[in-house]
Amino acid sequence: MGSAGIRLSQLNASSTVLIDEDNATAIEDGEDENATARDTQRTMIYLTIAFAHAVRHRLRGTPPWADIEPFVAAIHHDSMRQAKNVPDYIMRLMGKQLGYIRRQGLVSEQVIQNMDERLTSMTIVLAACERIHNTPLPFAYTLLVHRTTYLYCIMLPFGLVASLGWVTPLICAVIAYTFFGLDALSEELEEPFGLAANQLPLTALSRTIEINLREALGETDIPPDVTPINGYLQ
Numbered sequence: 001m002g003s004a005g006i007r008l009s010q011l012n013a014s015s016t017v018l019i020d021e022d023n024a025t026a027i028e029d030g031e032d033e034n035a036t037a038r039d040t041q042r043t044m045i046y047l048t049i050a051f052a053h054a055v056r057h058r059l060r061g062t063p064p065w066a067d068i069e070p071f072v073a074a075i076h077h078d079s080m081r082q083a084k085n086v087p088d089y090i091m092r093l094m095g096k097q098l099g100y101i102r103r104q105g106l107v108s109e110q111v112i113q114n115m116d117e118r119l120t121s122m123t124i125v126l127a128a129c130e131r132i133h134n135t136p137l138p139f140a141y142t143l144l145v146h147r148t149t150y151l152y153c154i155m156l157p158f159g160l161v162a163s164l165g166w167v168t169p170l171i172c173a174v175i176a177y178t179f180f181g182l183d184a185l186s187e188e189l190e191e192p193f194g195l196a197a198n199q200l201p202l203t204a205l206s207r208t209i210e211i212n213l214r215e216a217l218g219e220t221d222i223p224p225d226v227t228p229i230n231g232y233l234q
Contacts (some may be wrong), residue, residue, distance in 0.1 A: 037106045040097070045213050046071035047094045048122075052209040053124055054087040056202040059193035060132050067206075089127050094119055129193070137190050146187065149179045201226070201233035 057064030064086055069077055076093060083089035102112050121167065127213035153176040161168045192200050204226040214222045226233060 015121055036104065040101055040104075042108060042217060043073070044094065044097050044101075045217055047090055047097065049210045049213055051087055051090045051094070051122065052206045054090055055129065056206045058085070059129055059202065078129070091119065091123055091126070133191075133193055137186065142186075145183055149183050151178060196232055197230075197232045204233040 034107065050068040053067040053071075054064050065081070068080075068086070068090070072080060073091065080086060080089055098112065098115055101107055101115075102109075107115075152174065156175060157168050157172045160171060164171055188196070188198050193202060207223060207226045211222050211225065213225070
């Protein structure tokens, strides 16, 4: 779960740096170039927001359309719904948009290179999270842990009763609680992307990315922060 959290934090950082690069664009003289650059910037940032939401929904296995379609041009909606991997599809749209920016000469080559590096970082984050999501603990490992824990806790009192006497049940209860707790923890760590209380707050993370990027664009009609439910963020 810690590795997954780090990866998603890197996605947040890459998204923020990406808009910093967009804000650093060398816009040429003239109103037409200025308007084109701003429209292109908005498109790129909206695709970044859609990517963050799409990653969350892919990891949780939920339908993403309500969250991502407002940020993707309508011309792409049909093909996006047919895509097997929606975050990868959005990343390809961002790559095409970056190519358009380069062809139009809206930014310097140094900024193009930096933006390309950010897109690569976001792709690496997606791949890492999918590896975590698609790699369960081997059944043999889980079975061995269960059987070893039960056998150890059953045999432990017989080894301690001679030296501990009447406090043996108390000591064995504490040790058993620890072992069974570690066993349950391993099952929690196997799937860190769900909606349980101890799993990663992907909704809050993706909402934070959306708020940060839309504020950087100067928008005021932005959604509120996600509030905890029963003390837990989702």
